[in-house]
Amino acid sequence: MNILVCVKRVPDPAENEIEINSDGSDIEREDLVYSVNEWDNYAVEEAIQIRDQHGGSVTVVSVGEEESEEILRREMAMGADQGILVSDDAFEGADGRGIATILKAVAENGDYDLILTGAQSDEGAAQIGGMLAAMLNQPYASLVNEIQVQGGTKLEVGREIEGGNQEVSEIELPCVLSIQSGINEPRYVGIRGIRKVSGVEIPEKEASDLGLSEDQVGEKAARVKRVDYFHPEMGEGAEILEGGTEEVAEKLVELLKSKGGMK
Amino acid sequence: MSRQIFAYIEHTDGAVEDSAFELIKVAEGIDSQAQVTALLFGSGQELEDACQHAASIYPQVWKVDKQEHSYPNAELIRPQLVNLVPSDAVVLTPFDTFGMDLTPGLAIKLDSAHVSDIVGLDGVDGDTLKAVRQEHGGQVHTHVHCDISGGAVLSVRGGVFPAAEAGQEGAVTDKTADAGEAQAGRTFKEIREAEVGEVDITKEDILVSIGRGIEEEDNVEIAQELAEAMGGVVSCSRPVVDAKWMEKSRQVGTSGMTVKPKIYLAMGISGSFQHMGGVKGNPFIVAVNKNANAPIFQVAHVGVVEDMLEFAPVLTEKIQEMK
Numbered sequence: 275m276n277i278l279v280c281v282k283r284v285p286d287p288a289e290n291e292i293e294i295n296s297d298g299s300d301i302e303r304e305d306l307v308y309s310v311n312e313w314d315n316y317a318v319e320e321a322i323q324i325r326d327q328h329g330g331s332v333t334v335v336s337v338g339e340e341e342s343e344e345i346l347r348r349e350m351a352m353g354a355d356q357g358i359l360v361s362d363d364a365f366e367g368a369d370g371r372g373i374a375t376i377l378k379a380v381a382e383n384g385d386y387d388l389i390l391t392g393a394q395s396d397e398g399a400a401q402i403g404g405m406l407a408a409m410l411n412q413p414y415a416s417l418v419n420e421i422q423v424q425g426g427t428k429l430e431v432g433r434e435i436e437g438g439n440q441e442v443s444e445i446e447l448p449c450v451l452s453i454q455s456g457i458n459e460p461r462y463v464g465i466r467g468i469r470k471v472s473g474v475e476i477p478e479k480e481a482s483d484l485g486l487s488e489d490q491v492g493e494k495a496a497r498v499k500r501v502d503y504f505h506p507e508m509g510e511g512a513e514i515l516e517g518g519t520e521e522v523a524e525k526l527v528e529l530l531k532s533k534g535g536m537k
Numbered sequence: 538m539s540r541q542i543f544a545y546i547e548h549t550d551g552a553v554e555d556s557a558f559e560l561i562k563v564a565e566g567i568d569s570q571a572q573v574t575a576l577l578f579g580s581g582q583e584l585e586d587a588c589q590h591a592a593s594i595y596p597q598v599w600k601v602d603k604q605e606h607s608y609p610n611a612e613l614i615r616p617q618l619v620n621l622v623p624s625d626a627v628v629l630t631p632f633d634t635f636g637m638d639l640t641p642g643l644a645i646k647l648d649s650a651h652v653s654d655i656v657g658l659d660g661v662d663g664d665t666l667k668a669v670r671q672e673h674g675g676q677v678h679t680h681v682h683c684d685i686s687g688g689a690v691l692s693v694r695g696g697v698f699p700a701a702e703a704g705q706e707g708a709v710t711d712k713t714a715d716a717g718e719a720q721a722g723r724t725f726k727e728i729r730e731a732e733v734g735e736v737d738i739t740k741e742d743i744l745v746s747i748g749r750g751i752e753e754e755d756n757v758e759i760a761q762e763l764a765e766a767m768g769g770v771v772s773c774s775r776p777v778v779d780a781k782w783m784e785k786s787r788q789v790g791t792s793g794m795t796v797k798p799k800i801y802l803a804m805g806i807s808g809s810f811q812h813m814g815g816v817k818g819n820p821f822i823v824a825v826n827k828n829a830n831a832p833i834f835q836v837a838h839v840g841v842v843e844d845m846l847e848f849a850p851v852l853t854e855k856i857q858e859m860k
Contacts, residue, residue: 285673287807288749291828292676301677370641370651393637397672399653404641413612413722416638430726435634438731438785438793443610446722452637456779497650497687501680503672505830506657512824512833512840519848522841523855526823529839530767533821535743535800536860537768 275330275423275447277321278386280377280406281314281349283342284396298502310345313392315352317453319460320421321390322353328423331355333384337365337376346476351467352460357476364481367493374405375491379484381410388429389450393417403452413449419457539570543622544595545630545639546575547609551586553577553594556631556693558700561594563629563693566658567666574599575707576621578614580607592707599712608728611638612721619646620717625688632692633791640692649688652681656694661685674809675832694810731793734786736770742799743769746789747777748812750805750826750845754782759849760804766856772796774812790815804845808833825849 285292289307294300310318321332334349335358336342346357360376368376381389391403393416400416407414419440420432427447432440434454445451481487489495515522530536544560546553557575564573575595577588584602591598601617618639622628624647630636632654644651656678657669664686670679683689738744745764751757757771764771771787778788789796790812797818804825806812813836816822824837827844834840841848 287674291830292673293830294677301673371645374641374645398670398674400637401641401644401651401653404638405645405651408615408642408645414638414642415612415723417634432729433634433638434792435728436791437795438788440729440731441634442726442729444724444726449722455775459781497684498652499682501682503677503679506669506678511835512822512837514834514840514842519843519851520855522843523848523852524859526839526841526852527855527859530800530802530823530856531859533800535767535769535802535821535823536856537743 275324275328275387276385277324277330277332277388277390278381278384279314279318279321279332279334279349279354280389280391280402281318281334281336281345282311282392282395283308283336283338283345284311287312294503294505298504301503308341308344310348311392311395313394313453313455315349315460316455316457317390317392318349318352318354319458320453323458324388324421324423330387333358333386335360335377335380337361337373343476347468347471347474348463350471350474351463359476359478360484361478362481364486364488364492367496367499368491369496369498370399370401370405371497372491372495374402374409376484376486377402377406378409379486380479381406383484387448389448391450391452393452393454400452403450407450410450413445414451415443415445415449416452417454418451419454421451421457539572540568541623541626542567542571542573543626543628544573544575545618545628546577546587546591547631547633547635548577548579548583548587548590551583551590553587553590554631555700556633556695557591557594559695559698560629560631560693561701562698563655563658563691566698567627567661572597576618577601578606578609578617580604583607588709592709593703593705594701594707596705596707598707598709600709601716602711602713608725609635610721610723610725611635612723613719615639615643615646616719617716618643621712621715622647623688624648625686627685627688628690630690630692632694636692640690644690647688647690649690650683650685651690652683653692654694655691656697674807676807676830696814732786734784736787738770738772738787738789739794739796741770741796743767744772744789744796744798744800745769745802745804746772746774746806747804747845748774748806749776751777751782752846754780756846757782759846763849763853763856766853766860767800767802769800774806803833803837804849806833807831808836
């Protein structure tokens with residue numbers, strides 16, 4: 275099975291506190307630690323496991339700035355066979371539909387039986403996989419937390435739904451799935467692994483290589499635009515306990531006692 | 538001419554979900570003059586009952602009644618919505634596991650704009666819808682402008698907008714014939730229920746809940762000691778289960794368990810809406826997080842801005858001393 279996995283380079287949620295810059299036009303990008311979007315990493319691991327059991331290949335693709343090559347290389351160190359970097363100033367300001375349009379062109383340039391995305395990324399829109407499937411006229415399932423290959427024509431997939439329940443369906447290939455975190459245990463990638471693939475060439479594609487124009491995918495085409503970032507005026511929020519650690523702990527114990535938080 | 542707005546209504550056992558009461562408020566926020574139509578897919582008496590319920594909230598209710606909709610499959614429903622809904626209409630859905638399945642593809646098929654997980658609305662200016670979203674796990678908010686001249690598919694976070702009162706006497710119209718035949722490459726087979734663990738966190742009064750801030754598996758013990766000192770048990774947020782450090786049955790959130798404790802001590806939990814969606818019953822919430830911007834501090838009653846790994850052992854000690 276030939277599998278295409280779409281991955282994105284994002285600020286690592288475990289490593290960063292996100293701040294907004296002075297005019298609200300962006301988040302503070304300086305000193306941010308980036309990594310591959312967590313959900314995408316689960317998708318790559320899943321693809322590698324399917325390939326190892328059933329044959330085929332795993333291609334990782336990222337739409338983004340040149341730095342996205344780092345995460346492609348990381349996912350290749352995990353075991354993906356090849357990477358494709360799609361980067362062009364023309365993509366600036368693209369909305370979800372724009373990104374999906376670019377990925378559609380990538381998908382049509384190859385021959386893939388299965389396309390995986392992460393269920394969501396830093397923007398939390400959870401939309402690229404579903405859009406891509408619709409553009410390709412392929413079936414789609416979101417929030418997939420289990421995949422069983424059934425012959426060469428279909429999969430059994432589990433979707434994580436409310437209450438921790440799992441919705442099980444059969445889906446025909448080729449199809450697009452968005453992968454929920456926790457579906458597997460992504461393998462560890464060490465420095466040595468990354469060094470091994472450091473020499474591998476990762477082809478870079480521009481809009482013209484994919485037959486795309488700026489007014490199809492860039493800011494002009496975007497019907498959805500982020501105007502600014504902000505922190506809303508909140509209600510009172512939490513009463514923050516001030517003082518040294520011991521002092522704060524003592525205050526908290528008194529509070530917990532008064533609220534019945536001690537048996 | 539006023540805009541046509543449709544609200545996709547989820548229902549179980551003949552009653553509409555809470556989102557039905559919220560989506561009509563969202564529709565009114567977009568256009569107070571709009572004709573708002575509730576859309577329900579389902580089958581038989583269950584659907585009929587749900588439609589009657591929806592008609593107490595919406596002036597107009599459309600139903601599509603087919604055996605295969607007794608369990609909702611977004612892949613089957615999407616092409617029928619494309620047949621039913623004018624392409625320049627605004628379609629509203631809840632941002633939940635069904636909405637996520639349905640809406641991105643629906644926006645493409647209707648050639649409409651798509652905005653998901655809307656948490657606020659600043660009205661409509663001409664053809665520009667002004668919405669509020671969150672990014673980076675709720676750490677920042679964004680203003681989003683959406684061109685709805687060619688229609689829009691909008692999914693809305695639950696519990697954010699006020700709920701309407703029932704009081705309408707809407708008309709129910711059977712649109713089954715207009716919906717057309719639909720086939721999907723995805724067939725629903727079954728629901729596998731979540732497993733119940735040894736400890737039932739839904740029945741506990743005191744929960745020490747841990748998140749990403751626990752950092753590694755060995756540190757779970759720190760939380761266990763604290764929970765023991767308090768007479769409670771340890772629950773957790775999604776990243777801890779994803780990392781396989783705790784059982785799924787310990788996970789609090791919309792995709793895990795719904796808990797109703799008296800005390801909820803959130804340690805190293807950022808407080809995403811998916812997580813807080815599983816905390817009910819208005820407990821006393823204490824948040825310990827080293828990130829002062831973590832959204833958990835907006836919902837907690839009391840906050841401590843410290844690394845939980847350093848704070849928890851001190852707290853445990855103090856509890857043992859002062860109990």
